[in-house]
Amino acid sequence: MTRARALDTERIEKFRLKKDETRLEWRDGKTPNLVVRVGRRDKVFILMVRCPGERDPTRLKIGTFPETTLDRAREVAAEWNGMLERGLDPRKEAERREREAAVDHRRSFRSAMEDYIAWLPNRTRNCHAAADANCLRAEFLHPKRNDWIDKALADVTKAEVGMLIDDIRGRGVPGRALEALGLIKGFFVWVNGAARYQGYGLPGNVTGNPVADVTAESMQLARGVRERTLDxxxxxxxxxxxxxxxxxxxxxxxxxxxxxxxxxxxxxxxxxxxxxxxxxxxxxxxxxxxxxxxxxxxxxxxxxxxxxxxxxxxxxxxxxxxxxxxxxxxxxxxxxxxxxxxxxxxxxxxxxxxxxxxxxxxxxxxxxxxxxxxxxxxxxxxxxxxxxxxxxxxxxxxxxxxxxxxxxxxxxxxxxxxxxxxxxxxxxxxxxxxxxxx
Missing domain, CATH: 1.10.443.10 (Intergrase catalytic core)
Known part of the structure; x- marks a missing residue:
């Protein structure tokens, strides 16, 4: 049997169907099981394999050309071939990774803070829920002001929070810095609640609250008497x-x-x-x-x-x-x-x-x-x-x-x-x- 030629981008671009053809497939001679399937509307990279527990071969879609490049298709095909050799089904592995990614997102600072803001109107004393939400969004969910916004909540450190509060004070608004400190302390108390900490990947003890011992006095913050007016x-x-x-x-x-x-x-x-x-x-x-x-x-x-x-x-x-x-x-x-x-x-x-x-x-x-x-x-x-x-x-x-x-x-x-x-x-x-x- 003649070995298939290695595909290249120029060849794939030239692949065309004849008038009486509806679909054709060309194998890649470089990467095992990688095939490009050419139809009337698109060209799709697939991996033609037999997945664990299945009798018949399966076509696993990798991506559509040219959005998915040949090099990227070969990378994915090699990864999936390796999974199959270890007895793993690439489809189930993709689902597992999606679940893990969802869990990781759920446990990120951004996700937890969004949950907290959504909860604020349910507080017993919630007269300032809207104002508090605005402050939290502006100071902690602003990517230009918070570069650890997507970090795992359990990995956020006291130093990172302290530097962000110092940056607010550095903008010439110490009162806002004091307000932000109070709000972030309240947030960490909330996420460490007995019914919540596990969902956010926190340990359930004092180490889950990096600002537990941070005070306004320790950060040299005090509410001054503001005198600013507009001329x-x-x-x-x-x-x-x-x-x-x-x-x-x-x-x-x-x-x-x-x-x-x-x-x-x-x-x-x-x-x-x-x-x-x-x-x-x-x-x-x-x-x-x-x-x-x-x-x-x-x-x-x-x-x-x-x-x-x-x-x-x-x-x-x-x-x-x-x-x-x-x-x-x-x-x-x-x-x-x-x-x-x-x-x-x-x-x-x-x-x-x-x-x-x-x-x-x-x-x-x-x-x-x-x-x-x-x-x-x-x-x-x-x-x-x-x-x-x-x-x-x-x-x-x-x-x-x-x-x-x-x-x-x-x-x-x-x-x-x-x-x-x-x-x-x-x-x-x-x-x-x-x-x-x-």
């Missing part, structure tokens, strides 16, 4: 950047200001059922209010500008939209995909247009609360009212008034001056500003 040029840049961004990001960032410096998780969780357009009022349920279990629900007055933005959003949402105002799931669930790094870069780009050669210092969306509170003080709004506008209330107080008329007046003052500042006709929020016509 007039920065505020104008913020507004311009938000106007340039499409739904849901841009409108959300504008509504933060138009509703008195609301916390981001309050705005991103906003529901149509919470809005009373007739009364111009937004009622945030206590479940989404900071310290809501003690303070109860929060009433937020809506200015004409805030209502106009909401009505614009409503008109843009199709029939059948759910209750969530900001959503990418047709209103069924709130949108939590905001990328502050992207928005911050857009704001800084607008800022450089206003002040060429200058750069903005690091800032966070939470700083807008200081913008609103400081502006109200400068406009002469009474302290008790200004505090209530931004959601700061005494935990125990005989005065149960919600100050709705007073807050409405305060927000009217703030919003009028805000648009003058943004438009350039006012140099600031001071009540005695020479540009102030009041």
């Amino acid at each position: 007039v040029a920065e505020l104008r840049a913020y507004w311009r950047a938000s106007v340039a961004m499409v739904y849901p990001d841009g409108p959300m960032y504008r509504l933060v200001l138009l509703t008195g410096g609301r916390r981001r998780d309050e705005v991103e969780g906003m529901r149509w059922s919470e809005i009373d357009i007739g009364k111009r009022l937004w009622t945030i349920p206590k479940e989404r209010v900071k310290h809501g279990n003690e303070l109860g629900e929060l009433y937020v007055v809506l200015t004409d500008e805030a209502i106009a933005l909401l009505e614009e959003l409503r008109r843009g949402q199709p029939e059948g939209w759910g209750d969530c105002i900001f959503s990418v799931t047709n209103g069924q669930s709130p949108y939590t995909g905001y990328d502050m790094d992207d928005f911050r870069a857009r704001v800084e780009e607008e800022y450089r247009k206003l002040r060429p050669g200058s750069a903005m210092d690091g800032w966070w969306l939470h700083d807008m609360r200081r913008v609103v509170r400081t502006a109200m003080s400068q406009l002469g709004v009474p302290k008790e009212i200004a505090d209530y506008v931004i959601g700061h209330r005494k935990k125990k107080d005989y005065n149960q008034d919600r100050f709705i008329p007073q807050c409405r007046k305060a927000m009217r003052q703030f919003t009028d001056r805000l648009f003058r500042v943004i438009g350039g006709s006012a140099a600031g929020f001071q009540a005695d500003d020479p540009d102030n016509g009041e």
